[in-house]
Amino acid sequence: MRLQDQVAIITGGANGIGLAACERFAQEGAKVVMADFDDKAGNKQQQILRDKGYDITFIQVNVADRESVNQLVSNAVEAYGGIDILVNNAGITRDAMLAKMDPADFQEVLNVNINGVFNCTQAVLPYLLEKGKGKIINTSSVSGVYGNAGQTNYAASKAAVIGMTKSWAKELGRKGINVNAVSPGFTRTAMVENIPEKLVAQMSSMIALQRLALPIDIANAYLFLASSESDYVQGHVLQVDGGIMM
Template sequence: MLNGKIALITGGSRGIGKEIALKFAENGATVISGDLIDPDYSHENVSHVKLNVTDRENIKEIANEIKEKYGRLDILVNNAGITRDSLLQRMKEADWDLVIDINLKGVYNVMQGFVSLLLKSKASSVINMASVVGVDGNAGQTNYAATKGGVIAMAKTWAKEFGRKNLRSNAIAPGFIETNMTHVLPEKVVETVLANTPLRKMGDAEDVANAALYLASDMSKFVTGQVLRVDGGLNL
């Protein structure tokens, strides 16, 4: 499905990023996983590089390496992100700045650093990892929701900006997925989420990886500027 494709996934060492990297690799892609965290897995089609989405010089170095080795980039998944949740009146400016810097500006940094390589592909796909809170908002997540709404807006903008050059740009908005981030949620929060989810369960990282595979592959060759919700029907 992705045979011969070159893919870069930020935040690819664990959680959703890890599942996407493995899913792409199992479907024939050559995958570069960029992260500051050491991976806990290996696959013959996955290589790991130290990538800091806030360091534009580091991004430039990785882009040059990919250019020298492959000459192009076919798929970019902007997945790296963090949370620093708090109610607005208690939110520290430092926590606002950090989440904005990584989740929002980091996506801008990476896209700007790799777009020339994406345009060398005959048909490229960019996937921004958003969230349902970027669409619907969520109490206690002003900073996170702002970034996820922002990456949705960027995905739509790039769809218009680069469509004529055969670059597709979409976003995935996961609901509550079982990852390290959701494992620390209070039980009452989980109960409320499940009560509002028609499927009455959390998703898993593979559910998101399957959506990413669709958007990265030719199955979605006429899909761009869209937000694909993977949320079990949350907030219908």
């Protein structure tokens, strides 16, 4: 198995892409810390995955709050003895056109999507440095690469994630730590469930593969970047978008 006995923290792990990643990593032998703000979903999914025989521990966290993140990392190390992989998957949207965007919504998205990635990575880093190796996978978006109307805050935050990824890749490569990002396209998560099917069909028609991504499609990209198969991949932004922006 590709992640046998590796300890992975996956933020935003109780729903959608993060949940798919938790199960996929566990299938490959990882000991998984499912980190999420949603404790109801987290406790439920922890039990479901444990019933399947997977080594999963749910820990509630607010990635925008440094003390909460420090406690997450401390609890993860106490539970499993160390950390090998961090997947910065947690993120939120508060969409609106520029003229109508609430400044509080703008700031909240930056707090979670930028500060959250910084907080988690800096908190985990000492354990990776101690081992002299590790994998950090950040989640950007096609919106962060190309921009998107109505997503000033989200696109800005995801562009920032790319900048952090490339900066950390240059800093940490010499320390044996791989830092890369995944840039998903439109993905069938809970957010998409509220979109009219006619609009989903229009979105699909823009994609070369003629369908939205499934959470497992993104989780498999995380898995590649977390495994030894990507040991010579550094500072890369892997677009998993079905060919929407070719």
